[in-house]
Amino acid sequence: MTATAPTYPSTAPAGPPALLLDSITKTYRSKAGAVDALRGVTYHFARGSFTAVMGPSGSGKSTLLQCAAGLDHPTTGTVVLNGVTLLGLNEVELTKLRRAEMGFVFQAYNLLPSLTVYDNVALPLRLTGRRPARNDVQRVLEQVGLEGKAKRRPAELSGGQQQRVAIARALITRPSVFFADEPTGALDSGTSRQILGLLREATDRAGQTVVMVTHDPVAAAYAERVLFLSDGLLAGHLDRATPAQIAAAMSDLEG
Template identity: 60%
Template sequence: MPDVAVRLDGVTKTYGKGESSVAALRDVSVALYRGSFVAVMGPSGSGKSTFMHCAAGLDRPTSGSVHLGDIELSKLREPKLTELRRERIGFVFQAFNLLPSLTAEQNVTLPMRMAGRGADKAWLREVLARVGLTDRATHRPAQLSGGQQQRVAIARALITRPDLVFADEPTGALDTRTGREVLQLLRQVVSDLGQTVVMVTHDPIAASYADQVLFLADGRFVGQLEAPSAEQIAEWMTHLEPSDDGSER
């Protein structure tokens, strides 16, 4: 059996109290495996963002448990949880979140410097080469295209050799061609480097790059597809209804 990268057991996340409370996740249990590319989809209000936040240790579930490998995140105090996220989890967001005063290479190595460690020079060269930035390493974000900035963000997510990478709508700010290049890059880091990627997306074409697509509706996983086409994913999505309030959670 393949190793489990992250596992949720009976996770419920509720916001608010009493009659105004909203359950964003409802008794979710799922295991995501190392070396896989998983897309999480669902309509607005389905719980996609809350799932990612709980799975990545950015938010604590109201009940249930989250394990990163053999570590239960809910048992960690905030300083240890922060350290674990910095060293064992990579993040790629729709907004690139680069520091404008730093070069591409300095942005990539920022997690290492924050941890008080130097970057492995050989690994840094490989990561920059993998994302196609070898000749842009000394450029600052303002000197890079949107696609190149997202490549810097992906390299930054990979530099610590994390257990897994969470990507939240990573192509949302990019044009179609550039978005396709970024998705191909994420596909390659899974296939070539054995990285684990969990991507939250609303785009069937983006999700079709994944090995597995999980569908959320009203805070519960309601189905999955293995190595699906964009058409199959779009067909699935047409059957999922948004929550009553229509808001993203």
């Protein structure tokens, strides 16, 4: 485990929040009874910020991410993305918003195995009905360090390379918000650092907002702020913390 904390820009970018969660609750009902995954979460994610969400398993962090990204409907509360309230949108409007404004990176790389790297990256553009410009695709591939791999298929790449393809695919539409769920969960520490560096770069260079769910204190330390979630409620935060500080806070929560 590396102990060196990454450096941050001295001032956080200002402006209206990129993503706003207002009193989000989420209750799952099943035959066994109701489970409250989120019990009222309110938070503003500032534009250009890199926020990590941590918490013990079952604390609701994945549910939070899914509600924030409009993948799941909160039971009560509202989500506002760049001024657009997700609640009133139908499936198609939500999809169009998703492909214009959001990028996703998950633990499982979620690439289409039948498509080449190039086609995987260009897919979001094609879905919007645009013909992808070769230069744009090449540019993001260079950005994630995959120049020369455009013709490969995902199965021919290492885990870290596949995750970089996923990031390139998220970058190609220039989304304003990145949602990442355990993006380094399946990678070794060296590769993890490259991936987190890419996300960091997105906020620093392009002013994109990153919301990342993780259980890894080292990954969380790349964020400016770490939110802690416990039993469906926000339980506090740490700013510019070291992995050691984050790990200590986590064991407090779990203990």
